[in-house]
Amino acid sequence: MPTSHTSETPAASSSAAAVAEALAMPPAPKGEPAGERGSWRRGGASGPAAPPGTHAGRSPGRFGKALRRPERIPAPLLCLAAMFLVQTGIALSKPLFGPLGVSGTTFLRLGFAAVILLAVTRPKLRDKRPRDLAAAALLGMASAGMTFLFAGAIDRLPMGTAATIEFLGPLAVALVFARRASHLLWALLAAAGVVLLTLLGEGDGGGSLDPVGLLYAFGAAACYSVYILFTDKVGATFQGFQGLAVSMTVGALTLAPFGLGQAWHGLTAPGASAPALLAAVAGVSLLLPVIPYALEMTALRRMPQRVFSVLVSLEPAVSALVGLVVLGQLLGAPQLAGIGCVVAASVGATLTGRR
Secondary structure (H helix, E strand, O other): OOOOOOOOOHHHHHHHHHOOOOOOOOOOOOOOOOOOOOOOOOOOOOOOOOOOOOOOEOOHHHHHHHHHHHHHOOOHHHHHHHHHHHHHHHHHHHHHHHOOHHHHHHHHHHHHHHHHHHHHHHHOOOOOOOHOOOOOHHHHHHHHHHHHHHHHHHOOOOOOHHHHHHHHHHHHHHHHHOEEEEEEEEHHHHHHHHHHHHHOOEEOOOOOOHHHHHHHHHHHHHHHHHHHHHHHHHHHHHOOEEEEEEHOOOOOOOHHHHHHHHHHHHHHHOOOOOHHHHHHHHHHHHHOOOHHHHHHHHOOOOOOOOHHHHHHHHHHHHHHHHHHHHHHOOOOHHHHHHHHHHHHHHHHHHHHHOO
């Protein structure tokens, strides 16, 4: 994090300290986030949660005091705020696809996020086993694939449609691990939602959905499911968000062969303002993932994991709303019904899962 200047306000200093402390927290229990979008956790909470901002054997410090003051803010609101920030960051990425390209924008966003996270968390790798490092690397590659494919999807599809199809990845993982015959109902409901979205849904111009965009979205869902599985492994072996920093770095390096040239071409194009474009990408990288994960971790320490998972099930609906407000994407009745089916399937699978 950059050092504070004498002109920095106390509020800004407290906010920066909160984000830094949230990203450098002690080892997370299995099932908590380690990847780019740590919003789906299969693990359950065990025992009472520690007071927000406190660590074993350490005084709360400024972060603990800062969190006690806004404790009157309900944890679900913090979770929803994190989701809205994530989806807003995704929406604000779309205008950058024109000058920088999809792969160039995605590469720069992951690169900025990796630099920020490496500077804040300073991951220690000497004590890690080769298989732990391999898991973090595979998580980074899955995250890179998910991020790039989803960016390609929202470049061709309405945000709500793309986000709902992508959300089938974690939903599929949840249904597989549930291993209950009753969960076939939720799988069928999710399938009905996909049919409504893909066969009856409309694109931005009112025509049929772009088939390439649909392939991107389903590819992002597949990467999302792989990413979920490795998130558990990396979250159990890396301290705090150090696994996120490592995987994000690997993800940026994975996309470098595809995005570096496109990004350079966009930044050096005649009439392009490289500083303005880089500033825009840096701002988007803060919206996803740095600030939302600080909010998510604070929320998760104040609420049961099952409640958190139910709230996360609203992400496709949040994406559709942000797409409407930020990008002016108005969805039709079949698309809204499809999103509703997938959200209902996710909530049902969460509430009827094994405790």
